[in-house]
Amino acid sequence: MLTIYGLKISYFTGKMEAYLRYKEIPFRFQAITMTEFEKTFPKQLGAQQIPVLQLEDGRLMTDTTPMIDWLEADDKNTPILPSHPAMAFFARLIEDYADEYLWRPAMHYRWSYWESANLLRRQIVDEATDDIKLPKWMKNRMIYRRQLNTFVRGDGVTKANWHHVENAYLGGMKILDPIF
């Protein structure tokens, strides 16, 4: 059986779980703390990111798009991509748009608004830092700062372009809605 190491709150872990459920491929979900991640996975795995997929023979994989392609190559019965090459191209384009472009508004909506940030930082602290012996309030603060500084400010979102980021998302949905 496959094992997915990730976090319940992680978008990309959710993407991988959704794929495996759709394909009815049995898997085991394993939450992993930041400390365990460092200890468990070799540096050669590449980017320090979740989810990490472990095959039954112990081999490790990372990065959802190529992992899904790899699993798809094994099962031709219920492909997730349309058979028409042009349709398949657009399916991939939408996936790339969601994975790469929507990341910025997604992180912004999660971490720029206090109600959301306050809820989600606690979830990360509970799941990913359980084995770090610091007071919870301190871990909450550290995680909030990490996420905001890395994924919102670090990705160029400022007060000046805040509305642009939201409008790009909302505008994109308006255009895509009739297509979907």
Ligand SMILES: N[C@@H](CCC(=O)N[C@@H](CS)C(=O)NCC(=O)O)C(=O)O
């Ligand atoms: N392209 C990667 C992206 C994975 C990714 O960015 N995962 C996030 C969590 S949803 C992560 O691990 N970020 C690193 C961090 O928070 O340090 C994929 O499709 O798997």
